[in-house]
Every structure is written in C-alpha cells, then in structure tokens.
Amino acid sequence: MELKTPLYPRHLSTGGKMVPFAGYLLPVQYSSIIAEHQAVRTAAGLFDVSHMGEFMVEGPKAQEALDRILTNAVAGMADGRIRYSPLCYESGGTVDDLLVYRLSAQRYLLVVNAACREKDFQHMQEHLMDGITLTDVSEQYAQLALQGPASEQILLKLAEQKDIPPKYYSFTEQAVVAGKTCLLSRTGYTGEDGFELYCAPEDACHLWDALMEAGQDLGLLPCGLGSRDTLRLEAGMPLYGHELSPSISPLECGLNFAVKLSKAEDFPGKDALLRPQKRIRVGLKITGRGIVRENSDVFLNGEKIGITTSGTHSPHLGYPIAMALLQAGDYPAGTTVEADVRGRRVEAVVTPMPFYKA
Amino acid sequence: MNNPANLSYTKSHEWLEELEDDVVRIGLTDFAQDSLGDLVFVNLPQVGDEVVVGEALGDVESVKAVSDIYSPVTGVVRAVNEDLLDAPEAINESPYEAWLVEVDNITDREETLSAEAYETHCQTEE
Numbered sequence: 001m002e003l004k005t006p007l008y009p010r011h012l013s014t015g016g017k018m019v020p021f022a023g024y025l026l027p028v029q030y031s032s033i034i035a036e037h038q039a040v041r042t043a044a045g046l047f048d049v050s051h052m053g054e055f056m057v058e059g060p061k062a063q064e065a066l067d068r069i070l071t072n073a074v075a076g077m078a079d080g081r082i083r084y085s086p087l088c089y090e091s092g093g094t095v096d097d098l099l100v101y102r103l104s105a106q107r108y109l110l111v112v113n114a115a116c117r118e119k120d121f122q123h124m125q126e127h128l129m130d131g132i133t134l135t136d137v138s139e140q141y142a143q144l145a146l147q148g149p150a151s152e153q154i155l156l157k158l159a160e161q162k163d164i165p166p167k168y169y170s171f172t173e174q175a176v177v178a179g180k181t182c183l184l185s186r187t188g189y190t191g192e193d194g195f196e197l198y199c200a201p202e203d204a205c206h207l208w209d210a211l212m213e214a215g216q217d218l219g220l221l222p223c224g225l226g227s228r229d230t231l232r233l234e235a236g237m238p239l240y241g242h243e244l245s246p247s248i249s250p251l252e253c254g255l256n257f258a259v260k261l262s263k264a265e266d267f268p269g270k271d272a273l274l275r276p277q278k279r280i281r282v283g284l285k286i287t288g289r290g291i292v293r294e295n296s297d298v299f300l301n302g303e304k305i306g307i308t309t310s311g312t313h314s315p316h317l318g319y320p321i322a323m324a325l326l327q328a329g330d331y332p333a334g335t336t337v338e339a340d341v342r343g344r345r346v347e348a349v350v351t352p353m354p355f356y357k358a
Numbered sequence: 359m360n361n362p363a364n365l366s367y368t369k370s371h372e373w374l375e376e377l378e379d380d381v382v383r384i385g386l387t388d389f390a391q392d393s394l395g396d397l398v399f400v401n402l403p404q405v406g407d408e409v410v411v412g413e414a415l416g417d418v419e420s421v422k423a424v425s426d427i428y429s430p431v432t433g434v435v436r437a438v439n440e441d442l443l444d445a446p447e448a449i450n451e452s453p454y455e456a457w458l459v460e461v462d463n464i465t466d467r468e469e470t471l472s473a474e475a476y477e478t479h480c481q482t483e484e
Contacts, residue, residue: 033421034396226395226422291399291419313398313421320398342424 005050006142006204014222022114024051026225033226037315040190040231041356043219044148046211047228049196050204053117054141055110055124059132062106067265069127070100071250071273072258077102082169082187085258086250087120088269093246094253096120097238099187103173109137109183113240127268142204146211147194147231149358150218155195157214159184168193178210189228191235192358230312233321236283236353242294242309243281243323252279252325254353279306279325283353284337286311286320288346292339298324299338299345305329308339314355321355322348360388362454367476368468370428373454380464382431385457386418386449389480394420397446402458407435411466415459418446427458432466435459 002025011018016027026048029036039045057066066074072085081102087095096116101109112120117138124134146154155164155177163175163184171185182199199207212220229239238244243253250259251273261274286292292311297304311322322339331337335350365373371390375383391397399419409415414426415435437460442448448456471479 028422029395032396230421289399290401291424293424313419315396315421 005048006201007048007050007144007208010205010208010222011048016222016224019225021225022051024114026051027222029224029226030222033224033230034315036221036223036227037230039219039221040148040192040223040227041316042149043221044146044150044154044194044215045190045221045223045227046208046215047145047147047223048143048208049145050142050201051114052143053112053114053120053136053138054198055112055121056135056137057108057110057128057132058106058135060106061129062108062132064265065129065132066100066108067263068129068267069124071260071267071269072100073260073263074100074102074108075263079104080165080170080172082171082185084169086244086255087123088250088267088273089123089246090268090272091246092249092251092269092272092275094240094244094248094250095123095246097240097244097250097255101171101183101185116240140200141198142201144197144199144204144207144211145188145190145194146197146215147188147190147223148192148220150215150220151192151194154211154215154218154220155184158210165195178207180207182207189235189237190231191237191354191356192231227315229310230315233310233312233323234314234316234354234356236323236355238281238323239310243325248279248325249273249277251277252281254281276328278328280328280331281309282324282326282331283351283355284308284311284322284324284339284348285351285355286322286339286346286348287336288338288348290341290344290346291320292322292341292346292348296322296339296341298326298348299340300335305337316356321351323353361473361476363473365454366470366472367479368428368430368470369479372428372430374430374470375457377460380433381436381460381462382433382464383457383460384415384427384430386427386453387476388453389483391450391453394418394423394425396421397449400442400446400449400458402438402442403435405435405438409433409435409459409461411468418449429461430468430470431461431464433461433464436462
C-alpha cells in the first residue's frame with residue numbers, strides 16, 4: 001500500500017498520472033514530460049518532493065559526529081549553508097547521498113532519499129558518536145521544489161527579498177512564503193536555479209496553490225517524476241539506485257569533490273576509498289538510432305567494458321543521452337563505444353558531463 | 359474517447375483499417391499514445407518483411423519507456439509510413455492519421471474489437 005503525500009489531492013485535480021515511487025503515489029507527469037522539462041529550462045516548474053526524508057542531528061559535537069560518518073567535510077560550514085555528501089559503508093559502497101543543512105553548530109538537518117530512509121537511519125545510529133541525538137523528522141515536512149530561471153521572480157511575489165537565500169546551496173531557516181513559515185533553500189535537482197520549500201504538511205496545498213497562481217503568467221507548470229529524471233540526467237547528476245548503490249562507490253561515480261580523504265576524521269569507507277577504484281562513470285551521447293536505457297552492456301572494440309546506469313531521450317538537447325559505469329581507464333571525449341539495445345548494437349560517443357549547463 | 363467507428367481495435371491498443379480485401383493499415387490508438395506519453399522514436403519493419411499475428415512488428419519509444427507494437431495479422435508489409443521516423447510525435451498529435459504500416463497477403467488475423475467494445479476494454483485498464 002503506497003503512501004500519499006499531503007499534495008495528493010492537488011495531483012488528482014491537476015490531472016497527474018500517478019505511479020508508485022519509493023513507497024509513495026506520485027505523479028510521473030501532468031501534461032507531457034517534454035513540455036514540463038522545457039518549462040523548467042525556460043521558465044519554471046513546481047514539483048512535489050514530499051517523499052524525501054529528513055533527519056535532525058543534534059548535540060554539542062554534531063559537526064564532529066557528521067565528519068565521522070560522511071565523506072564530505074562538514075567542518076567549516078557556516079550557519080545557513082548546505083553541503084552535498086555521500087554516506088558510505090566500510091566497503092566504500094554507497095549507503096545514500098544526501099544534503100546537510102547547518103542550522104547551527106549543534107543542529108544539522110539531513111535530507112535523504114525516500115527509499116533509503118530506514119537503512120540510513122540504522123546506519124547512522126550505529127556509527128554516530130555518543131551524545132548525539134538523531135531523529136527522523138520526515139513526517140514534520142512536506143517539500144516543494146520550484147525550479148527554473150523564473151523561480152526567484154515567482155517567489156518575490158509571495159516573499160520578501162530578505163527571506164530569499166541569495167546564494168546557491170544556502171537557505172533561510174524561517175522564511176515566510178504566502179503567509180506560511182517554511183525553510184527556504186536555494187537547491188534543486190534539475191541543473192537550473194531554483195528553490196526547495198520545506199513546510200508543515202498542512203501548509204503544503206496552500207503553498208502549492210499560491211505558487212501556481214504566482215507563476216501562472218510566467219510559464220510555471222506543475223511537473224512530475226518523469227521530467228525530474230530527464231532534467232537531472234541532462235545536468236549529469238547521479239540518482240541513487242542507478243549511478244550510486246551499495247556496490248558503487250562515490251569515487252567510481254566521479255564525486256571526488258564530495259569525498260574528502262584528507263580530512264582528519266576517519267569515516268566508514270575511507271580505507272576502501274583510498275585504494276584504486278575499479279570503475280569510472282562516463283556520459284554518453286547516443287549517435288546511433290534508438291534510446292539506450294539503464295542496464296545496457298557497453299562495448300569498446302567489441303569487448304564488454306561496462307554497463308549503462310541511466311539513459312533517456314534528452315528533451316532539451318533533442319538526442320538520447322546515457323550514463324555508464326565502465327571499467328577503470330581513460331576514455332577521452334569522442335571515444336566511440338557501442339551499447340546493446342535489446343540485441344542491437346547502437347553507437348555512442350563519450351561526452352563530458354553535465355550534458356547541459358544553465 | 360474518440361475512436362473512429364470505421365476502424366477495428368486490438369486489446370493491445372492497435373487499430374486496423376480495412377483498405378481493400380486482405381489489405382490493412384495499422385496504427386496505435388489514442389489510448390496507447392496517451393499511456394505512453396511523448397513519443398520520441400519509432401522502429402518499423404521494412405517493405406517486404408513478413409509480420410506474424412501476436413508478434414512484435416516494431417516498437418515505439420517514449421521518454422519513459424519502450425513498448426512493442428503487436429501485429430494483429432500475419433502477412434507482408436507493403437508500405438511503411440516513413441514520415442514517422444523523423445516525426446514520431448505525429449502519433450501523439452493525431453493517432454488515427456499517423457498510420458504505421460500497411461500489410462497485404464494476409465493469411466491469419468486475430469479477433470478484433472469494435473470501437474464500442476474497445477472503449478469498454480480501455481476502461482478496465484485505467
């Protein structure tokens with residue numbers, strides 16, 4: 001039995017095509033994945049991402065505790081700033097990838113993937129230092145993502161400038177939007193400027209309606225999971241369960257910027273991550289005919305060298321793209337490979353990521 | 359729904375138009391295109407290829423997924439709508455004009471549904 005987010009009635013009344021995802025019923029699209037995708041690239045889109053999980057980490061040594069479990073460095077963050085970090089097993093494989101919000105030196109909010117929420121909590125309980133309180137506060141938050149170049153203009157109709165976080169990866173803990181208090185963060189999963197609003201579940205529909213109305217004449221569309229996936233793919237962003245998993249390390253995924261092996265603290269996976277990695281993630285532009293999706297074998301000169309982890313038709317670029325995990329090696333941009341698509345070999349070319357940059 | 363009464367329909371959401379004796383034109387229904395979403399690729403057989411009732415004659419890909427097109431008849435492909443190869447979105451825009459293939463020399467065919475019976479069938483799938 002799937003759960004419903006507080007915005008479920010809005011999805012039904014807006015014509016959302018509902019599908020089960022990470023234990024929730026969420027819209028895959030309202031009108032068209034391509035139209036929703038392009039709205040985010042050229043104007044704005046509004047997503048229900050209430051399925052995401054939130055944990056509170058509190059204690060006098062909260063920063064040190066987090067630096068002892070996360071691969072990225074938490075030390076040095078200022079209040080109101082956000083950092084992305086993988087969370088690893090001793091094997092170097094990935095438990096989850098998450099966002100760390102520094103509320104204060106003693107309080108951090110972590111935002112985790114819905115499907116990983118329970119195992120993350122268990123993993124953190126086992127590895128967090130004594131004296132730290134970890135609380136799953138997911139039920140206290142609904143989450144809306146307003147994404148696209150027109151996002152700030154839309155928000156300014158409903159909020160004061162002082163409450164709008166000026167920098168990417170920063171947030172206002174108590175912003176007032178359309179009369180409701182919420183945590184407003186300048187983050188997203190689309191490769192565009194945008195905001196995420198963490199609000200009380202009972203305020204979610206009010207905020208949704210207010211944002212939709214404010215964005216109406218600016219081209220704002222409600223957007224589903226389908227465009228969320230095509231947008232993050234164009235932006236070269238990994239999706240847990242595809243480019244990251246218990247058997248894929250963050251270094252294999254190319255997330256070196258978020259793995260601080262030089263920090264003083266030990267953390268699960270550090271030893272494994274110091275060793276040479278077996279694979280590397282690359283971007284592929286499909287030059288043959290057809291869409292290469294996940295789990296297609298990839299061949300170089302007839303020899304199997306890896307597998308695709310995600311793939312789709314890129315609505316903005318107009319051709320298919322994919323990500324693949326290949327055996328460690330050097331694959332310069334322009335290297336021609338082949339992917340197996342239901343028994344047919346389709347040509348593809350190694351391409352730098354992101355495929356699209358705002 | 360707006361399924362033309364002069365066509366017949368399969369449970370797997372293809373439509374058939376009888377052009378002449380033992381010659382049919384095949385396409386995808388409005389229900390099919392709506393379920394699939396934005397179509398971005400079509401793979402079709404070539405003129406002269408044999409198609410077999412109940413087997414895939416080609417496939418269509420949307421942003422979301424790939425889906426086989428099942429042949430409602432056994433016969434030989436006599437024409438292919440090549441315009442679709444560059445403009446698969448035509449199926450989304452006008453599913454009953456954007457035909458896929460024409461098949462002649464028909465030796466076998468599955469039982470098809472009237473427009474009315476097909477609409478009832480679609481309601482059970484929603």
